[in-house]
Amino acid sequence: MKLSERGPGGMGRPAGVWTEIKSLQVPGARLHYEVRGAGPLLLMIAGAPADAGALAGPAACLADRYTVVTYDQRGLSRSTLTTTPTDQDVTVFSQDASLLLAALGDEPAFVLGNSGGALTALDLAVRHPEQVRALVVHEPPVPEVLPDREQWRAVFQDVHDTYREHGAAAAMGKFIATVDGPDSPPPAMPDPSQMPAEALEMMGRIQGNLDHFLAHVLLPVLRFEPDIAALRSGPVPVTVGVGEASGNGVPVLAARVLAEKLGTEPLAFPGDHQGLALNAATSAEIIHAAFA
Incomplete structure (x- = not known):
């Protein structure tokens, strides 16, 4: 365990927030997690890579306002595997989240899932509803709920095959098109000289995650289909968020379909699929209001 002071602030975040860095052994992996603040427990789950x-x-x-816990999902960045890498599906990730919550205490947590982390959060709410007080999922990429899911299965298979034949860079170009939408312009690349050290570190870690993500996470995770009936009838309130500037990629299309199936209206967030990171302060207020 160690403490670090993350700062100065950036992208709307306050400076000087103390972070407690810890780890948890789970079957097959050691999870890196970070704890900030005080108050009711809030688990925030980021998606791969x-x-x-x-x-x-x-x-x-x-x-x-919360004791906020964030973590790297298994096989990514600082959450190292202790066994030979194999395909990782959402049930494995949600079991990790459940074990982490159990290690943090007995109280149910507010849970935010972003992108692929939203799939972990949805499965957690179904399998372990006693651990979840309320759930916000931001743009969950669930192609299995879309009417043209067979087409999307073929698209993601092509991403995987491209990785096998041509490497991570070529595959990620195709993958990003499924997130932003086929008609969206290529994402603008930030100027590294203008980025804080923390962001540069994270970009380096993400680059190191690409092989594991494309080989063992992409296909099994995107075959996940949430238990809509259990979510509708269960005790956990679920709010589905969409970015106001998102295009027509899988995450925003699936988020709208999921909200409709759950009988709710999508909650608007600023920005696009990266809106939580790039509009942190505004997104935080929307998350808090949804939980409140």
């Missing part, structure tokens, strides 16, 4: 750093902004902004 990103890690806890992707949610550092909103986590810091919410640390004055």
Whole structure:
């Protein structure tokens, strides 16, 4: 365990938020997690190939009202595997989340899931509803709920095959098109000289995650289909968020379909699929209001 002071602030986050860095042994992996603030427990789950750093902004902004826990999902960044890498599906990730919550105490937690982390959160709410007080999922990429899911299965298979034949860079170009939408312009690349050290560190970790993500996470995770009936009838309130500037990629399309199936209206967040990181302060207030 160690303490670090993350700062100065950036992208709307407050400066000088103390972070307690810890780890938890789970079957087959050792999870890296970070604890900030005080108050009711809030677990925030980032999606692959990103890690806890992707949610550092909103986590810091919410640390004055919650005990905020972020973590790297197994096989990513600092959450190292202790067995030979194999395909990882959502049930494995949600079991890790359940074990982490159990290690943090007995109280149910508020849970935020972003992107692929939203799939972990949805499965957690079904399998362990006693551990979840309320749930917000931001743009969950669930192609299995879309009417053209067979087409999307073929698209993601092509991403995987491209990785096998041509490497991670070529595959990620195709993958990003499924997130932003086929008609969206290529994402603008940030100027590294203008980025804080924390963001540069995270980008380096994400680059190191790409092989594991494309080989063992992409296909099994995107075959996940949430238990809509259990979510509708269960005790956990579920709010589905969409970015106001998102295009027509899988995450926003699936989020709208999921909200409709759950009988709720989508909650608007600023920005696009990366909106939680790039609009941290505003997103934090929307998350807090949804939980409140």
